[in-house]
Amino acid sequence: MIVKDFKPVLFDGAYVKGGWTLENYEKKGGYQAARKVLAMPRDPATNNIPAMIEEVKKSNLRGRGGAGFPTGMKWSFVDYKSKKNRYLAVNCDESEPGTCKDRVVVTYNPHMLIEGILICMHTCGIENGYVYIRGEFCVEFQHLVNAMAEAYKAGYLGKNVFGSGHTFHVTPHRGAGAYICGEETGLLSSLEGDRGYPKVKPPFPAVEGAWRSPTVVNNVQTLSSLPGIVNMGAEAWSKIGPERNSGSMVYCVSGHVNKPGLYEMPMHVTLKELIEEVCGGISDGLKAKAIIPGGSSMPVLRVDGKGYKASNGKDLTDDYNIRMDYDTLKNANTLLGSAAVIVMHEKTCMVSALYNLVRFYHHESCGQCTPCREGSGWLEKLVGRIYRGKGKPGDLETLLSVAGQMSGTTICLLADSVAMPVGAFVTKFREEFEHYVQHGKSMIADPIKL
Amino acid sequence: MAFQFNDEMKKQFEWLKQRYPTRQAVLLPALRLVEAQQGFVDEPSMEYVARELDLAPAFVNGVFTFYSHYRRKSDGEHVVWVCHTLPCALRGACKILEAFQEHLKLGVGETSADGKFTLKKAECLGSCTTHPVAQINEDYFENLTPEKVRDIVLALKNGEKPPHLSNGPSLEGGMKHWGPLADAYPEGK
Incomplete structure (x- = not known):
């Protein structure tokens, strides 16, 4: 069900050149939510605002970075008893293939992000925040610096913001090209000036994060949702979208559709509606074949549902009509992740598509853990061998076995991020892989060239 | 001549040092400032940054090589x-x-x-x-x-501005890095 009268919040004013100034944001009621929150006193014992944490819990806001973890819950896990300084790390590393929403929020609505940061920092009693922005986003970084400079000049960042008596500092931190820095502990390593090596959890960042201090790590879109929650009230906000899947989601639709783009809407929408109605259908008048619903590390969906079963043993014949929310997709053995929908039409060779993905993950493995460093290399070699027409009988079993042994054996989730697509591609499109191995070429006329 | 920051980069570097609880944390931004000044990161500049931040040159090199997006000396214009x-x-x-x-x-x-x-x-x-x-x-x-x-x-x-640029904000006047922030809030802390 597409909600027709939904008005975009995060993307309000998106794609309007020059609409990103502080003046324009304030004209639309910007910084009113932050003023309201900053007027609330902190609990002197814990230096936070328990009522605001409850409010965010009540809104059902779930982290938009990919894991979908409830934000209010995350904030409540912060070690408020620790005497150390607390930090906020904003994740704008955005490197998951298919995902490109944070870049647009930072470009067209930078002050909404800064306002969200202020709300988070005051609620959790944080003085110093860092926005980790990926190195490739040069223009976006400069743009964010300019917006923050505007906020400092206006007194919206710095000392005694809105007469609260509290200091808030935010520094943009530029990455330099490493997918792994989007993983929260890898991000913190990089923020500390080291290689972006992820760290073992627990301790979780909320207890021991940046500089071994309690640290809140939130995604850009998550924080940018906060002003809306405060303005609207958590109760009303939680009613947008299906139950437990509150608020608007930004779907990044790429691949073989007529109108690829970023679409903000409540999570009532089904995959079919998103593709056929919102994105104008599949390009070249073809049919959809495979769709990755939440960024390239999530298991692919097979549109005709053939060839595999759901966890309850039933045939899945209706993947295309699946509702695009966290819980529904989880029940279908995949995940909403970052809502990056990658669409492949019927003339796409699945072997070459998988080869592209395993090459990506092998390239981006940080090399710390053996199962990931070696495993992703083996996967690339195996899929590559099939792709070059040199596949041998038994290669598919080896592929699934290697992928199976990688999951859950490493410090971070990168190993799972490559194991999941390998498992899903090979299981759901097995006949295509078998054909490739048997005949030394794709059953599709024009495989993706790499 | 050995590498050292010019006045503008020095200003931003000193400002950044105020913003992080440790010296090491300034490493990634400092390498960006090097890149901004001379167009690439090389060994003399890494040694300079290592000295300024009290880090071992080998450590700086190890961090630098982890990331793919810094410009190398061998890179073209x-x-x-x-x-x-x-x-x-x-x-x-x-x-x-x-x-x-x-x-x-x-x-x-x-x-x-x-x-x-x-x-x-x-x-x-x-x-x-x-x-x-x-x-x-x-x-x-x-x-x-x-x-x-x-x-x-x-x-x-032909040395002209290329067509088909992305439709976002344009970088009139080029990258200023952390400069606008250092100007808006010089005290840093």
Whole structure:
């Protein structure tokens, strides 16, 4: 069900050149939510605002970075008893293939992000925040610096913001090209000036994060949702979208559709509606074949549902009509992740598509853990061998076995991020892989060239 | 002469030191300032940064080599990154790469003899709904076609501003890095 009268919040004013100034944001009621929150006193014992944490819990806001973890819950896990300084790390590393929403929020609505940061920092009693922005986003970084400079000049960042008596500092931190820095502990390593090596959890960042201090790590879109929650009230906000899947989601639709783009809407929408109605259908008048619903590390969906079963043993014949929310997709053995929908039409060779993905993950493995460093290399070699027409009988079993042994054996989730697509591609499109191995070429006329 | 920061970069460097609880945390931004000043990061500049931040030069080198996006001394004036991860690949990134190879007369990973261009393959540039995408120095070029690639390369070869720039904010006056923030809030802390 597409909600027709939904008005975009995060993307309000998106794609309007020059609409990103502080003046324009304030004209639309910007910084009113932050003023309201900053007027609330902190609990002197814990230096936070328990009522605001409850409010965010009540809104059902779930982290938009990919894991979908409830934000209010995350904030409540912060070690408020620790005497150390607390930090906020904003994740704008955005490197998951298919995902490109944070870049647009930072470009067209930078002050909404800064306002969200202020709300988070005051609620959790944080003085110093860092926005980790990926190195490739040069223009976006400069743009964010300019917006923050505007906020400092206006007194919206710095000392005694809105007469609260509290200091808030935010520094943009530029990455330099490493997918792994989007993983929260890898991000913190990089923020500390080291290689972006992820760290073992627990301790979780909320207890021991940046500089071994309690640290809140939130995604850009998550924080940018906060002003809306405060303005609207958590109760009303939680009613947008299906139950437990509150608020608007930004779907990044790429691949073989007529109108690829970023679409903000409540999570009532089904995959079919998103593709056929919102994105104008599949390009070249073809049919959809495979769709990755939440960024390239999530298991692919097979549109005709053939060839595999759901966890309850039933045939899945209706993947295309699946509702695009966290819980529904989880029940279908995949995940909403970052809502990056990658669409492949019927003339796409699945072997070459998988080869592209395993090459990506092998390239981006940080090399710390053996199962990931070696495993992703083996996967690339195996899929590559099939792709070059040199596949041998038994290669598919080896592929699934290697992928199976990688999951859950490493410090971070990168190993799972490559194991999941390998498992899903090979299981759901097995006949295509078998054909490739048997005949030394794709059953599709024009495989993706790499 | 040994590398050292000029006045502008020194100002930003000192400002950044105020913003982090440790010296080491300034390393990534400091390497960006080096890049901003001389166009690339090399050993003398890394040794300078190591000295300024009380870090071992080998540690700085180890961190530097982990990241792919810093400009190396061997890079040309225009570094062309062509995205070839799945969403771009589905929309013909291969043809875009071929067009760059043809018009630049370069293979992947090569730099032209006159030092003007370097061609590299990029993993996901994070602009997946406007595929295929390439980045040249700071700028993104979206929804590329082989014809657009031809026009872009021609303009760059003639020293002109390339067409088909991404429709976002433009960098009038070039990158200022952390400068505007250091000016807006000089005390840092």
